[in-house]
Amino acid sequence: MHLKFWHLPCVLATLASFAAAQHVVSFRSGLIHYVEGRVTLDGSPVSVKPGDFPRMRDSSVLETTLGRAEVLLTPGTFARLSEHGQLVLVAGDITDTRLRLESGSAMLEVAELERQNAVAVQVGGVWVKLQKRGLYRFDAAPPRVLVYDGEITAAGEPKPLKAGKGREVSLDGSQLVARFDTETGDALYRWSARRSRYVSMANLAAARTIRDSGLRWSRAGWEWNAYLAMFTFVPAGDMVRSPFGTAFYSPRTVGYAFQRRFSINPGGGGAGQPDPNRAAYPVGSQPPSASGASGVMSTPSEGPASGGGETRRTDVTPTPQENTVVTIR
Numbered sequence: 063m064h065l066k067f068w069h070l071p072c073v074l075a076t077l078a079s080f081a082a083a084q085h086v087v088s089f090r091s092g093l094i095h096y097v098e099g100r101v102t103l104d105g106s107p108v109s110v111k112p113g114d115f116p117r118m119r120d121s122s123v124l125e126t127t128l129g130r131a132e133v134l135l136t137p138g139t140f141a142r143l144s145e146h147g148q149l150v151l152v153a154g155d156i157t158d159t160r161l162r163l164e165s166g167s168a169m170l171e172v173a174e175l176e177r178q179n180a181v182a183v184q185v186g187g188v189w190v191k192l193q194k195r196g197l198y199r200f201d202a203a204p205p206r207v208l209v210y211d212g213e214i215t216a217a218g219e220p221k222p223l224k225a226g227k228g229r230e231v232s233l234d235g236s237q238l239v240a241r242f243d244t245e246t247g248d249a250l251y252r253w254s255a256r257r258s259r260y261v262s263m264a265n266l267a268a269a270r271t272i273r274d275s276g277l278r279w280s281r282a283g284w285e286w287n288a289y290l291a292m293f294t295f296v297p298a299g300d301m302v303r304s305p306f307g308t309a310f311y312s313p314r315t316v317g318y319a320f321q322r323r324f325s326i327n328p329g330g331g332g333a334g335q336p337d338p339n340r341a342a343y344p345v346g347s348q349p350p351s352a353s354g355a356s357g358v359m360s361t362p363s364e365g366p367a368s369g370g371g372e373t374r375r376t377d378v379t380p381t382p383q384e385n386t387v388v389t390i391r
Contacts, residue, residue, distance in 0.1 A: 091135040091159040091181075092118030092151045093284070093390065095293055096257065099129025099145070112291035113388045118151040125149075126166065130250075132257055135159050137282040138174035138195075138295050138302070138310070139181055142257060143167075144250045147202075152184070160184070163202050169254045170198045172212060173304035174282060174297055183207075186233040189217045196227070197305035199250070205233035210244045211305040255306045262308035264294035266319055272296065273313035286388060 094101075094108060094116045101108040102125045103116055110116070118124060124131055126147045133141040133149070136156040143149050147166025153159065161168075162184040172195050175181065182191040183198075186205025192198060196212015207214060208230045216223045218237050225231050225239055232238040247255075264287040272279050282298040294310075301315040311319055 089156060090117070090154045091133075091139075091156055092122065092154045093134040093293070094118065094124070094131060095134050095140075096132040097129060098131075100127045101125070101129040101131045102127075114391070115293075115389065116391045118154065120151060120154055122151050123148060123164075124151070130253060134284055134293060135161075135170075136175065136179040136181055137284060138172060138176075138297065139179075139192075140171045140173075140254075140257070140261070142169045142171070142250065142254045144169075160189075163200050165202045167199060167201045167250055169250055170200070171254060171258055171304055171306065172196050172198070173295060173308075173310055174302045176282060176298075186235075188233040188235075190231075190233070191215045193224075195302075195305070207231050207233060208242055258304055258306040258308045261292070261294050262304070262310060264290045264292050265296060265310045266316065268294050269296050269311045269313050269316035270320070273316055277313075279313045 094103065094110060097108050097110050103118065104122055108116055108124075108131070118133065124133065124143060126143050126145055128145060130145060131143045131147075131149075133143070135141055136159055139159075141149065141161065144167040147168060148164035149166075149168060150162040150164060151160075152162050156179050159179070159181045161182070168183070170181070170183070170192065172181070172192060175192065175194055180191065182189050183200050184190070185200050185202060185207065188205070190200070190207050191214065193213040193215060197210035198212060198214065199208040199210065200206075201208075207216070207225075209225055209227055211227050213224065213226045214231070216225070216231055216233065216237065223231065223237050223239070228241055228244050230240045230242045232240075267289050268285040268287045272285070279296070280298060283296060284293045285296045286292075287294050297310055297312045299312055299314070301309055301311045301318070303309050309319075
């Protein structure tokens with residue numbers, strides 16, 4: 063599929079129709095969104111360029127040697143594969159997305175999982191279904207799943223096993239359940255957190271463009287951000303926050319991230335002055351739990367989802383990508 067972007071002077075006027083066309087990405091899982099190092103798909107080297115994205119088909123094998131890869135699954139779900147990993151897309155329909163981890167480790171970030179969609183991962187011969195929003199790590203050797211947040215159901219006898227936040231489940235046939243510290247993380251965790259922040263920053267411009275275009279946005283989806291030349295997640299209703307703490311705004315809530323509230327001049331006699339650290343909200347409404355104002359988003363430093371750490375302010379004003387041709391192979 064080939065879709066063209068226009069020159070910069072026409073981008074703002076035509077981005078709405080292009081955004082709608084890109085929404086078709088939502089109907090299948092398996093878009094390879096980002097790679098680092100050496101990555102192959104069905105034995106051929108993967109090269110992801112701005113606007114050029116390969117897609118996994120059913121039974122496709124994604125393999126990383128000295129590299130990493132990020133794959134878009136159901137809207138709001140990201141699969142990130144570690145070095146020396148092998149991931150098979152068993153089925154790519156978003157209502158029935160199934161993956162098999164053959165080697166290495168994979169982190170699945172689920173910012174939102176709509177009721178009609180399903181994601182399951184097979185490790186060590188055991189199918190594990192993700193039940194809701196959360197953060198899940200799968201390891202092939204030894205086979206196990208760590209639930210940083212959320213809930214899983216693992217197939218087993220005499221009945222399936224359920225496990226929630228802070229539980230590690232062995233998938234070697236023993237189905238042993240143990241607690242683990244959700245505040246610990248390794249290189250894969252930290253890389254996944256960085257990628258989540260980048261995609262979240264791309265959300266701001268995409269959601270605002272949809273809002274300003276007047277398009278009716280009724281389903282969550284992956285949306286193209288022409289300025290950053292990447293896809294981002296846009297929820298259907300309210301703002302959602304991923305397990306990493308990053309915010310994804312819908313067209314109806316993105317205004318909260320850009321508005322400012324005026325404080326009353328304590329000296330009286332004049333208009334209030336804008337407070338850049340406080341956002342404006344409609345009277346009687348509850349503000350969303352995401353931080354950020356006027357195009358500047360606060361992003362946590364690297365570390366576990368529930369950990370502390372300093373906060374960095376990141377300018378999210380993007381640089382437009384002219385003449386971008388988006389190809390989904």
